[in-house]
Structures are given as C-alpha cells and as structure tokens.
Amino acid sequence: MQKSFSESYKAAGVDVTAGYRAVELMKQHVARTMTAGSIDGIGGFGGMFELDMTGLTRPVLVSGTDGVGTKLRLAQIADKHDTIGIDCVAMCVNDIICCGAKPLLFLDYLAVGKNVPERVAEIVSGVAEGCVQAGCALVGGETAEMPGFYGVDEYDLAGFSVGVVDRAKVLDKTAICPGDAIVGLSSSGVHSNGFSLVRKVFGIGEDRSFDKQVPELSGSLLGTLLTPTRIYVKPMLALFEKIAVKSVCHVTGGGFYENIPRALTKDVNAVIHKGSFPLPPIFPLIQKEGNIPERDMYNTFNMGIGMIAVLPAAQADEAVRILNGCGERAQIIGEVMAGDGSVVLD
Structure with missing residues (x-):
C-alpha cells in the first residue's frame, strides 16, 4: 500500500x-x-x-x-x-x-x-x-x-x-422558591476564565519573567494559575440520585453576577454570604496586584465557588454530606429570597 x-x-x-x-x-x-x-x-x-x-x-x-x-x-x-x-x-x-x-x-x-x-x-x-x-x-x-x-x-x-x-x-428552575438553600462546590482556583485580566495584572507576556514563588500561594504563580478546572460531573450525578435539585449553575466567565441569574427565575434573588466559603489565596492576590474593585472580582472570577446547586433547605445538609463524600468541598453559601432575578452578596 x-x-x-x-x-x-x-x-x-x-x-x-x-x-x-x-x-x-x-x-x-x-x-x-x-x-x-x-x-x-x-x-x-x-x-x-x-x-x-x-x-x-x-x-x-x-x-x-x-x-x-x-x-x-x-x-x-x-x-x-x-x-x-x-x-x-x-x-x-x-x-x-x-x-x-x-x-x-x-x-x-x-x-x-x-x-x-x-x-x-x-x-x-x-x-x-x-x-x-x-x-x-x-x-x-x-x-x-x-x-x-x-x-x-x-x-x-x-x-x-x-x-x-x-x-x-431535566432540572426545572421554575420550581425555585424563597427559602431554598444554595450549596456551593469549591473551585480549584481560577479555573479557565478571566485570564485576559490575569495576564494584564501580572504582566504575562511571551516568557516566564512574571513567574515567581509567592508565599501565600504555597508555590509558584505560574503553577497556581495552571491548576486545572475542577470537573463536577460525577459528584453532581450522585447528588441528583438523592436530592431534589432544582437548578445548577456553572460559575465561569462573568463570575457570580452573570452566571447565577441564569439559574434563577425573575421573581427570586440569590443571596450569597461571602464569608461562608473559603477564598483561594490567588484571588486576593489578583485583586491587590491589579487594584481591582471587589464587584469586578465577583463579576469576572469564580472567587472559590465553581458550581452551585439550588435545592430545598430541608435537604441542604444531606446534599453537603453527599458532595463531600464524593471528594468535594461543599458548603451552604446562601439562600433564595423573593426578588427580581438578581444576585445579592453580603
């Protein structure tokens, strides 16, 4: 041949x-x-x-x-x-x-x-x-x-x-009602979004001159930024088997303010408690180095939460147990209130 x-x-x-x-x-x-x-x-x-x-x-x-x-x-x-x-x-x-x-x-x-x-x-x-x-x-x-x-x-x-x-x-966000709980799954870092801003903040060009060991990162800047995006498929499938999940949001580019409303109806708000989940140190570093307003941070990055699930409050603790049993770091990060389809951070 x-x-x-x-x-x-x-x-x-x-x-x-x-x-x-x-x-x-x-x-x-x-x-x-x-x-x-x-x-x-x-x-x-x-x-x-x-x-x-x-x-x-x-x-x-x-x-x-x-x-x-x-x-x-x-x-x-x-x-x-x-x-x-x-x-x-x-x-x-x-x-x-x-x-x-x-x-x-x-x-x-x-x-x-x-x-x-x-x-x-x-x-x-x-x-x-x-x-x-x-x-x-x-x-x-x-x-x-x-x-x-x-x-x-x-x-x-x-x-x-x-x-x-x-x-x-098929998940039905129209079932969401005030009082529902919001469970967040921790991210592995920046994931794959906002890197045009990241590159600007750290002066990332065509070589490794920007890279350095950063004590608060417990490693190099480049290594931290290259940490792969967490894949939530198997833990979420396990959750669907046991819990009546109403809506799920993948927190990507646009951060909290752009993505979470996509998982809501127009008559409710998602109230997120910022202190309820761990903030990976890369985010305060980006904010400090770039002198970036807090709202812009939450409107660009996942800020430590890669995925959220909206579900009945009575099942929230069990949902966290299931997800953590699958190797995730999950926590209750907020609740649903009557509103206009917005995100409220407190």
Missing part, C-alpha cells in the same frame, strides 16, 4: 506524516476513555457512540462546546501541556451537568502552528484525563496544522460534548 506523503505540502509547512505519528501516540490515552457506548477507535471520519436507552422514557440530548481561552498562553510559556486538556473538557461537561444530563461523549479540536507529535499527544492526554474524570468517551477529534496562522509553538484547543437526560429529570 502506498503511504500518504507530500514533499510539496511539507515544504509549505504541513507534515502529514507528523499527524499520523501524533495519532499513534495519542491512541493509548484515548483508550482510557472508552465506555460501554464506544463503538470504534479514533481515525475514522466520524466518532460513533451507541446510546443506551435503558431507563430513558423521553431521552433529551444536551450539547456543549467551549475552549480554554487565553489560559493556553500560560501552558505554552510553561511548556506544560498535559493538563490544559482537562480545562477544555471541564468547560463543556460542567455546562452539560447544569441541565441534569450525563455527558456521554467528547470531541476535541486542536489547531497548531507546527505539528510536534509528542506535544500533541501530551495535550490529548489531558483531554483524555478530563474525559475519564467526567465518565465520557473521547470518540474523535481533529488536529489541524496551520503554519503562518499560528506560531510554531502556538496552538488553540476547543471541544464539544454531548450528554443525555430523561425529559422528566
């Missing part, structure tokens, strides 16, 4: 053989993500997945897509590429779980200035780890070599996920 190779294309900056090598290197990582619904490995024209209809009366597919954003620049500066894929998966599956859906499959899109197979495989290893944490299969993806569009050490990463939930179990 004649192997695919183009000397002319390689001279233009695209090495198709490097792409084949990258696929071979990533196969071991993709294999870790295979679930019962997985039909075929990577390399085909489409990723196939068999939907198990057991227990589903009216299955609803829920999809989500997102990228990592300018946090990618930090991974490239650090030459550390094995965790950024976790962020990519997290930004998609954490959105899907807000509808009550279980993520089933994931696909990634990686655009590179130069295809370095080992680096591509390292990036995909993080995507695979994120899929394992979310319990979904990595069924396919695309690596595009784009010389002249990206620098040789630059790349962009985005993803797409599909989940399923029975129609009767």
Whole structure:
C-alpha cells in the first residue's frame, strides 16, 4: 500500500506524516476513555457512540462546546501541556451537568502552528484525563496544522460534548422558591476564565519573567494559575440520585453576577454570604496586584465557588454530606429570597 506523503505540502509547512505519528501516540490515552457506548477507535471520519436507552422514557440530548481561552498562553510559556486538556473538557461537561444530563461523549479540536507529535499527544492526554474524570468517551477529534496562522509553538484547543437526560429529570428552575438553600462546590482556583485580566495584572507576556514563588500561594504563580478546572460531573450525578435539585449553575466567565441569574427565575434573588466559603489565596492576590474593585472580582472570577446547586433547605445538609463524600468541598453559601432575578452578596 502506498503511504500518504507530500514533499510539496511539507515544504509549505504541513507534515502529514507528523499527524499520523501524533495519532499513534495519542491512541493509548484515548483508550482510557472508552465506555460501554464506544463503538470504534479514533481515525475514522466520524466518532460513533451507541446510546443506551435503558431507563430513558423521553431521552433529551444536551450539547456543549467551549475552549480554554487565553489560559493556553500560560501552558505554552510553561511548556506544560498535559493538563490544559482537562480545562477544555471541564468547560463543556460542567455546562452539560447544569441541565441534569450525563455527558456521554467528547470531541476535541486542536489547531497548531507546527505539528510536534509528542506535544500533541501530551495535550490529548489531558483531554483524555478530563474525559475519564467526567465518565465520557473521547470518540474523535481533529488536529489541524496551520503554519503562518499560528506560531510554531502556538496552538488553540476547543471541544464539544454531548450528554443525555430523561425529559422528566431535566432540572426545572421554575420550581425555585424563597427559602431554598444554595450549596456551593469549591473551585480549584481560577479555573479557565478571566485570564485576559490575569495576564494584564501580572504582566504575562511571551516568557516566564512574571513567574515567581509567592508565599501565600504555597508555590509558584505560574503553577497556581495552571491548576486545572475542577470537573463536577460525577459528584453532581450522585447528588441528583438523592436530592431534589432544582437548578445548577456553572460559575465561569462573568463570575457570580452573570452566571447565577441564569439559574434563577425573575421573581427570586440569590443571596450569597461571602464569608461562608473559603477564598483561594490567588484571588486576593489578583485583586491587590491589579487594584481591582471587589464587584469586578465577583463579576469576572469564580472567587472559590465553581458550581452551585439550588435545592430545598430541608435537604441542604444531606446534599453537603453527599458532595463531600464524593471528594468535594461543599458548603451552604446562601439562600433564595423573593426578588427580581438578581444576585445579592453580603
């Protein structure tokens, strides 16, 4: 069989053989993500997945897509590429779980200035780890070599996920009423949002001159900022099994003020008690270094809470117990009051 190779294309900056090598290197990582619904490995024209209809009366597919954003620049500066894929998966599956859906499959899109197979495989290893944490299969993806569009050490990463939930179990925020409790799940740090502001505050350019050991961070600034986004899928699925959760919010870009209202109705407010949850030290550092008003902090970052659940007050303590039993740091952080769909911080 004649192997695919183009000397002319390689001279233009695209090495198709490097792409084949990258696929071979990533196969071991993709294999870790295979679930019962997985039909075929990577390399085909489409990723196939068999939907198990057991227990589903009216299955609803829920999809989500997102990228990592300018946090990618930090991974490239650090030459550390094995965790950024976790962020990519997290930004998609954490959105899907807000509808009550279980993520089933994931696909990634990686655009590179130069295809370095080992680096591509390292990036995909993080995507695979994120899929394992979310319990979904990595069924396919695309690596595009784009010389002249990206620098040789630059790349962009985005993803797409599909989940399923029975129609009767789709979370219904219209059931929220005054007196409901708000439970927050702690974040692992900045996650993958607000990095344009982070980069401005710390003067992050094209090298590591900004990086330093910071005593209050118990480590380096770069290492802290590269901490992967926490994936909340499995703990939230466990919570749905036991608790009548009414609404869930993934706290991403836009922070509290933009995201929490999306999980509310127009006749209630979410009252959040700022002192009820631990504030990761990276946030006071960002605020101090950038001289940023407190409202802007809560309107940009997750401030230590990556996901919230609104549920009956009588079940709040049990919800915290379930989530903490799944390895989370959960706490009651507020309550619902009559209002106009706003967030109130006190």
